[in-house]
Amino acid sequence: MPHSPKPQFVFKRLRRLFGNATAYSGSEPTAFRILVGTVLSARTKDETTARVANELFKHYDSPEKLARAPLKRIEQLIRPIGFYRAKSRYIHALAQQLLRDFGGLVPDSMEALLSLPGVGRKTASCVLNYAFQKQAIAVDVHVHRIANWLGLVRTKTPEQTEAALKALYPQGQWRHLNNVFVLFGQNLCLPKTPKCGICVLNEVCPVRRQKTEIPLKARFLEGRAVFNQSWRVVGLD
Ligand code: SF4
Numbered sequence: 001m002p003h004s005p006k007p008q009f010v011f012k013r014l015r016r017l018f019g020n021a022t023a024y025s026g027s028e029p030t031a032f033r034i035l036v037g038t039v040l041s042a043r044t045k046d047e048t049t050a051r052v053a054n055e056l057f058k059h060y061d062s063p064e065k066l067a068r069a070p071l072k073r074i075e076q077l078i079r080p081i082g083f084y085r086a087k088s089r090y091i092h093a094l095a096q097q098l099l100r101d102f103g104g105l106v107p108d109s110m111e112a113l114l115s116l117p118g119v120g121r122k123t124a125s126c127v128l129n130y131a132f133q134k135q136a137i138a139v140d141v142h143v144h145r146i147a148n149w150l151g152l153v154r155t156k157t158p159e160q161t162e163a164a165l166k167a168l169y170p171q172g173q174w175r176h177l178n179n180v181f182v183l184f185g186q187n188l189c190l191p192k193t194p195k196c197g198i199c200v201l202n203e204v205c206p207v208r209r210q211k212t213e214i215p216l217k218a219r220f221l222e223g224r225a226v227f228n229q230s231w232r233v234v235g236l237d
Helices: 007-018 031-041 046-059 063-068 071-078 084-102 110-114 121-131 141-149 158-168 171-187 216-227
Strands: none
Touching (some): 007 216, 171 216
């Protein structure tokens, strides 16, 4: 059984694998869209969230428009996602609070974001991270699962995972962690069928399902092919 991987080893391999690709899947990454999209994403598949959020933003793409929208209309638009009634109330009230307390702008501090309806630490961290490029670690299901699978942390809750990862990684790397772990979890280290045979972390993963004989460079290429992006291969070991 391999030992738990070193945090920097994991970080550097995943950064090299995904380069500058972003896990944000919506169109026009404004702070408002990132905030609302992340509230909608809880307990919902990533592709469903992206589709529904884009449909919602075709009609209501600002706090002003969303605050004025009839609640029933919001429910209709976001019905395909989980807990759509509660989430409709959250984003409606959230838009109204943005207008009332923040001049119609999304705030850029953890404390202010946590005062908004439906916003917990994960959502607030996503907004700080993706909208304002601030150092935060948003722990969603992918980050929590992969950090535990790799043996980086041994935690039961996302809050514990966030604290443990912050202790493991220097602050300058925090905002990249969510990005690379989410891309990895969506494309390769899938929850039910992880692609261990082509995984660039195979040799250091305590829970791998198979040992691979594929050389590292080929695994990088396979991984990138799965991710369906064009990549420039630089300095592979
Ligand atoms: S070896 Fe498998 S389980 Fe481990 S990180 Fe890679 S894809 Fe995930």
